Amino acid sequence: MANLVTSFMLWLCLISYAYTTIHAAPEWPRGRSTRFYDFKIQTMTVNKLCNSKQIVTVNNMFPGPVVYAQQGDRLIVKVSNESPYNATIHW
Numbered sequence: 001m002a003n004l005v006t007s008f009m010l011w012l013c014l015i016s017y018a019y020t021t022i023h024a025a026p027e028w029p030r031g032r033s034t035r036f037y038d039f040k041i042q043t044m045t046v047n048k049l050c051n052s053k054q055i056v057t058v059n060n061m062f063p064g065p066v067v068y069a070q071q072g073d074r075l076i077v078k079v080s081n082e083s084p085y086n087a088t089i090h091w
Helices: 002-023
Strands: 034-048 051-058 074-081
Touching: none
Parallel strands: 034 074
Antiparallel strands: 034 051
């Protein structure tokens, strides 16, 4: 009986390992890739507790979107400011 359980556990481990290596999500590219981002800065009205307020958003998101990059990557970022305010983007 112990032999059967051990064999089953070993088989289960091998199947799960094979599944994760074949069907796993592809790896993130390692360096030297070019990433393009398009940011649109605009104002948006937010209603909280019966009060409305204008806030500055990036792509209608607050806080703004995440920039994914690794050492050696090249980033090309296009920023369009459609709000009436000056804006600064920091990384």
